[in-house]
Amino acid sequence: MARFGILTSGGDCPGLNAVIRGTVLQGEMVHGQEFVGYRGGYRGLVYGDVMPLERSVVRGISQQGGTILGTSRFGPYTEPDGTPQNILARMAGLDVDGVIAIGGDGTMAAANRLLEDGVPIVGVPKTIDNDLEATDYTFGFNTAVEIATEAVDRLRTTGNSHQRCMVLEVMGRHAGWIAMYAGIAGGAHAILIPEQPESLEQICTWVASVRDRGRAPMVVVAEGFTFPDMDQAHSHKGLDGFNRPRLGGIGEILAPLIEERTGVETRATVLGHIQRGGVPSAWDRVLGSRFGQAVSDLVADGDWGKMVALRGRDIVRVPFSDAVGHTKTVPLDQYRGARATFG
Numbered sequence: 311m312a313r314f315g316i317l318t319s320g321g322d323c324p325g326l327n328a329v330i331r332g333t334v335l336q337g338e339m340v341h342g343q344e345f346v347g348y349r350g351g352y353r354g355l356v357y358g359d360v361m362p363l364e365r366s367v368v369r370g371i372s373q374q375g376g377t378i379l380g381t382s383r384f385g386p387y388t389e390p391d392g393t394p395q396n397i398l399a400r401m402a403g404l405d406v407d408g409v410i411a412i413g414g415d416g417t418m419a420a421a422n423r424l425l426e427d428g429v430p431i432v433g434v435p436k437t438i439d440n441d442l443e444a445t446d447y448t449f450g451f452n453t454a455v456e457i458a459t460e461a462v463d464r465l466r467t468t469g470n471s472h473q474r475c476m477v478l479e480v481m482g483r484h485a486g487w488i489a490m491y492a493g494i495a496g497g498a499h500a501i502l503i504p505e506q507p508e509s510l511e512q513i514c515t516w517v518a519s520v521r522d523r524g525r526a527p528m529v530v531v532a533e534g535f536t537f538p539d540m541d542q543a544h545s546h547k548g549l550d551g552f553n554r555p556r557l558g559g560i561g562e563i564l565a566p567l568i569e570e571r572t573g574v575e576t577r578a579t580v581l582g583h584i585q586r587g588g589v590p591s592a593w594d595r596v597l598g599s600r601f602g603q604a605v606s607d608l609v610a611d612g613d614w615g616k617m618v619a620l621r622g623r624d625i626v627r628v629p630f631s632d633a634v635g636h637t638k639t640v641p642l643d644q645y646r647g648a649r650a651t652f653g
């Protein structure tokens with residue numbers, strides 16, 4: 311009987327458990343496959359650290375946030391044991407015929423390298439940031455937008471009561487999708503995204519015009535936003551497990567600048583990991599389940615080196631090469647359309 315190992319890698323995301331359940335159900339019920347779960351992302355693959363993954367284990371997990379397998383930013387090549395020879399030997403020892411890697415762009419880049427080194431592997435795209443070009447949407451994004459929109463709604467009522475400017479910082483390292491969607495949904499007066507630097511003067515002009523109409527200004531800013539004179543996003547929290555700057559904090563920088571320039575009392579809120587935690591939305595559960603079923607079909611066909619993706623209404627298969635290195639940013643004409651109504 312064919313046996314596959316599933317891992318979740320990179321930041322977690324609501325909907326990962328729906329993928330795991332969808333894969334196991336489709337695999338067991340349609341293809342007669344067996345599965346094990348690698349613990350802690352690529353670390354589990356390198357050290358052969360697995361947990362059983364059968365129907366009874368995935369019962370009722372679609373509605374749970376996080377990942378029952380655990381995740382990490384551990385790279386499959388970063389330690390002495392991280393060699394393709396070692397990984398293939400561990401797989402053989404566990405009777406694992408192929409690997410299903412659920413993750414973002416980094417996880418897919420690592421999977422692509424493993425594939426070139428002879429490891430049979432396929433991918434499932436995940437990220438709340440929705441910034442993978444090869445798929446129209448990733449699961450987790452919808453949940454994050456719902457949470458961020460609720461935050462905008464709540465900030466607006468307290469902002470209105472005090473006639474304050476409220477600044478909400480949301481995630482989005484290279485792409486401002488969460489800021490755009492939550493900002494539009496919540497009727498924000500300015501949305502600031504990594505794709506389009508804006509000057510402090512321009513932001514304060516928008517804030518002052520809202521104040522002059524007797525309203526309380528609402529600004530949504532993505533963590534990756536920069537002023538025109540910044541060459542990289544603000545970071546003061548060191549590096550992550552893959553040596554990238556941990557972002558976050560631009561909202562706290564912006565708020566006192568707005569207050570100083572406009573005289574409008576301003577408060578900043580950083581939403582942070584609240585956007586990534588908790589129960590996935592129904593939409594994300596459905597997309598995750600569909601991806602899971604499709605990836606079971608993919609390994610049944612031995613179609614290694616592919617990633618499942620959503621195109622329109624359909625789940626398709628795309629080569630890893632299409633999936634890595636292409637960031638799906640907010641199109642500037644879309645941003646400019648929204649920007650025309652700021653202030």
Ligand SMILES: Nc1ncnc2c1ncn2[C@@H]1O[C@H](COP(=O)(O)OP(=O)(O)OP(=O)(O)O)[C@@H](O)[C@H]1O
Binds near residue numbers: 438552
């Ligand atoms: N080109 C690469 N070659 C080998 N390993 C890589 C490569 N890119 C990333 N990795 C490894 O894969 C891990 C997962 O990637 P990363 O941390 O970027 O998360 P991700 O899957 O992109 O998810 P997200 O960024 O959305 O949280 C990295 O921490 C790193 O160890």
Ligand SMILES: O=P(O)(O)OC[C@H]1O[C@](O)(CO)[C@@H](O)[C@@H]1O
Binds near residue numbers: 586
């Ligand atoms: O704090 P962590 O877990 O390293 O992840 C933060 C990053 O993860 C993301 O949410 C992508 O998953 C980015 O928007 C953010 O910069």
Ligand SMILES: [Mg+2]
Binds near residue numbers: 414417
């Ligand atoms: Mg990444």
